[in-house]
Amino acid sequence: MVQKVKLSTIADSLGLSTATVSLALRDSPLVADATRDRIKEQARALGYIYNRRAASLRTSRSGIIGVVVHDIMNPFYAEILRAIESELDRNRQTFILSNHYDSVEKQRNFIETLLQLGGDGVIMSPAIGTPKDDILLAEDNNMPAILIARTVDDLDVPIFRGDDAYGIALATNHLIGLGHRVIAMVGGTDQTSTGRHRYEGYVAALEKANIKVDSNLRIPGPRTKQAGFEAAVNFLSLPQKPTAAVCWNDLVAIGLMNGIARAGLIPGKDVSVTGYDDLEEASIATPSLTTVWNGQSEVGRMAARALLDKLNGSSEADGLHLIRPEMRIRQSTTPLKP
């Protein structure tokens, strides 16, 4: 069998990073022309052949799988990770973790480290602004990538996430059904696909019910409990006097409810609040949180399965897999007071 020339061999021989070599071979503008030419020459000299299909047939495995997400301490990711871990454990794979905190550089460093360790594959919730090339860097080096929770466009890798626009419409319709007409949306950012899709779903649901969309009813930004807590002041001082809030996730909703309570109002009575995700703590919050189940355990389990299947030569899971969210109605939402 012919010894394959790897990107890392070219990189090492030139004293460059694997990422630079990978970018140069795909003519990325991020690499200076002179460097690119030098890399291509060296690749030819070493007999490097780019052949992804051949590369995907691995002969040996390290048993190591990397997982990189925005923040593993966020319970949304924690619940996905638990499901991934349980599936990988059953298959005797070692699972190593990292946060990228939405730094593309930190994410790329992790992928490079994983390549150096001979990692078998990577499961990632891509950082804001992740270039397609960073995911292909893994793939080109025989390390299949699986995306979770967030999308990067134009990639034929498996992607597992909830149907955000559909899910947020469930929450918005629930509030409309209770008689609410002035409904704020709290949290999320347009920089992530989940932020965009949930805002679009909220807008679409309002329009479908012939409720005029007021962009000033959106309080973008919060993604944590602390930020949701702090947003209560803005929410309660909106001149439109919203009677309900659709929150971007459960953390923001629980924080907002705490902030509303701190201001002397009763969440679930004076103001209706919905969350998103159905974290474990949603059902024990005070009041218990009406929210949208987002299938964290399904996303984790399916992503791990897809990766294990890929390592066995299957590519059936390539493409987008949408998990269908479900409404969970509890005590934090009530009919509009007459």
Place this chain on the structure above:
Amino acid sequence: MVQKVKLSTIADSLGLSTATVSLALRDSPLVADATRDRIKEQARALGYIYNRRAASLRTSRSGIIGVVVHDIMNPFYAEILRAIESELDRNRQTFILSNHYDSVEKQRNFIETLLQLGGDGVIMSPAIGTPKDDILLAEDNNMPAILIARTVDDLDVPIFRGDDAYGIALATNHLIGLGHRVIAMVGGTDQTSTGRHRYEGYVAALEKANIKVDSNLRIPGPRTKQAGFEAAVNFLSLPQKPTAAVCWNDLVAIGLMNGIARAGLIPGKDVSVTGYDDLEEASIATPSLTTVWNGQSEVGRMAARALLDKLNGSSEADGLHLIRPEMRIRQSTTPLKP
């Protein structure tokens, strides 16, 4: 320079695990006599010399540091990990994580994987029942270990944790000072050093105040928000009618407060509750939680520093370092109603 014979060399040559070799060389009863003899013979044949001091002088580094704790999704560990990560990032070390969920076997697998990857060091909060040998397995292979949050006896490695007995006494004394006399202790387990030390500190504080200790006022077990929530039923049905609860940690306290609220009582008015750790969410809970700051960020930062110092040849940090907890008084505790 002489090429050092490593434990893994012996292990590989015999088709055994590094752990087995390490255990055999220290005459552990966990290894069968015949296996032990075979290992010792092979070690002699290969010229293995056990010399920890020499072993501690490393010549090259992978830049990889492992961290293994009970559950990284627990915010207590999450806050420690954030501090470790920030310190290691600044020093351009890669940080890989794992949970052991109190499985000694899972923890040992992680240490072995880390050894295979050429890890520089390991920071661990040891699993319940961790044998000293499992930590020495890392040390013997030139991979220094640092312990956090929990103690394993008779080890001369650096250990960083809060002073649990002192901290819980602060909380208990605070409640006694508010006039409470029937004070329950909710959560924690005798299987961990933190569980034992906090219960002992609570008992000592009661005795010092001449309050009779009633072991039926202890509700052991809960360590999570969910378990604290469920414990509210037991707590509220205690025949001694406690007016206050000292909780083992903030998660249990927040869960208990939610459970008390679900039962129609007002935590912080009808029942006083204290937490332990001062997690970020303690201050935004409803009511905001009176608790004991447990120095998570200090523990993480100091543990990472100690490891980096060790890698540079210093052993000044060996031994126990106790962080002194501080009281944080908020709305969840009030004077006993007359």
